[in-house]
Amino acid sequence: MIDYLVIGLGLAGISFCEQLEENNKRFLVVNDGSQTSSLVAGGLYNPVILKRFTLAWNADVQLDTAMRFYNRLESKMGVRLDAKIRIYRKFASIEEQNLWFEAADKPRLSKFLSTRIIENENESIDAPYGLGEVLHTGKIDTKTLVGTYKFLLEKRGKLLAKSFDFDALIVEKEYVKYKSIKARKIVFATGFGLKSNPFFNYLPLQGxxxxxxxxxxxxxxxxxxxxxxxxxxxxxxxxxxxxxxxxxxxxxxxxxxxxxxxxxxxxxxxxxxxxxxxxxxxxxxPTVADRRPLVGLHPKHRNLIV
Incomplete structure (x- = not known):
């Protein structure tokens, strides 16, 4: 019997697998690649919502955690994932410049917004009112991340590249059985695919x-x-x-x-x-109205997790 059966191998699935690795848990992943949001994602990490000049939820804590996580993955997989790159917000007016400065004066935003207006020097960009620089930003190569992690799991015999069949899942009190696989717990990290999950489709996932x-x-x-x-x-x-x-x-x-x-x-x-x-x-x-993550145990079957 393994400890965890993980369904899905996007960013959430990879993050969970890494936690299992660090805690010496035995696991197997089932993934058919049908959910593509991690692969087509722009990969930006940016702590500021640039439409309203507000801080993303818990951004400072999440950013520190994410950087440590991706740095560990780079060392483990021998690939470069994190590219430090500036993000410039183009100002549409003097009023937007003023709103930017007001936001930059707020204690939680001050370390993420530069108070210097950047003069546009690129003739191919129309930005007569200049640009504002967001600090501590960059880009994760999600395609390389998912592809390399998938290869490593396949090499170790920890990946079944098949669609998950709910009809083949048997849920017992102390374990779950999927075809010939027995696991203490099953974790669904399927992105928007959660909508077709008969155990968790009641959750307010919108997409x-x-x-x-x-x-x-x-x-x-x-x-x-x-x-x-x-x-x-x-x-x-x-x-x-x-x-x-x-x-x-x-x-x-x-x-x-x-x-x-x-x-x-x-x-x-x-x-x-x-x-x-x-x-x-x-x-x-896989969006939710309040932009908070959906994480937890099934209310009836405590060995089913999302």
Whole structure:
């Protein structure tokens, strides 16, 4: 019998597996790759909600924890995941500059917002009112993270690359049985897939579709992330990720023309150089109305966890 059967291998699943490793627990992962939000995520870590100049929930604590976690993973896997990169918020007016300075004076925000207005020097970016710099920001290479972690688990015989079949799950008081596997507990880390989970579909998970484009813009020559109506994230080799959209009704992973047009419209408000669209992807964010994580035990079956 193993200690844990883990369903899902996105960022949440990987984080939990690492906790199991640190505590010498025996586990097995079942994952079919159907939930794509971790793979298509922009990967930014940014403690400030730039639309309202407010601090994200528990951001200072979460940021410290996340950095230690990703640094350990880099050492363990021998890959680079964390790229320190500046995030600049484009100001649309003098009023926005003033709001930025007001926010930067607040005790919890002061260490995350620079009080210096950055003069735009990129001819391909329209930013006549300058830019504000968010401090302690960067980008996690989520595609490399998920791909490398999956490879390591496969190599150790800890990954079943198959869809999970709820009809094959038997829940007993002291353990669960899935086909030929017995485990003391089962943990679901399936992102928006939780909506189709018969044990946890009562939870207030909403789901929010996000779409991103990758563009090739040789004249842009930008090394920092620019935030205006959308983010522009440099990827190297003249490639930039542009995103993202927010759609509450469509729950498919299929890119849409509507979202593409929305991204292009917002991009054109501040990008002045030519570009080509290289890619367009979509994924479903596992969102909740209060933006708090869904974590805990099933009220009846205490060996079922989300």
């Amino acid at each position: 929010n579709k996000g779409e991103l484009m990758t563009i090739k813009a040789p004249r842009l020559k930008e090394r920092s992330i620019i935030k205006s109506g959308v983010f522009i994230i440099p990827l190297g080799e003249d490639l930039y990720r542009v995103g993202a959209t927010y759609e509450r009704t469509d729950k498919s992973n299929t890119p849409t023309t509507t979202a593409k047009n929305e991204l292009l419209h917002k991009l054109h408000t501040f990008l002045k150089c030519d570009y080509e669209i290289a890619d367009h992807v979509a994924g479903i964010r």
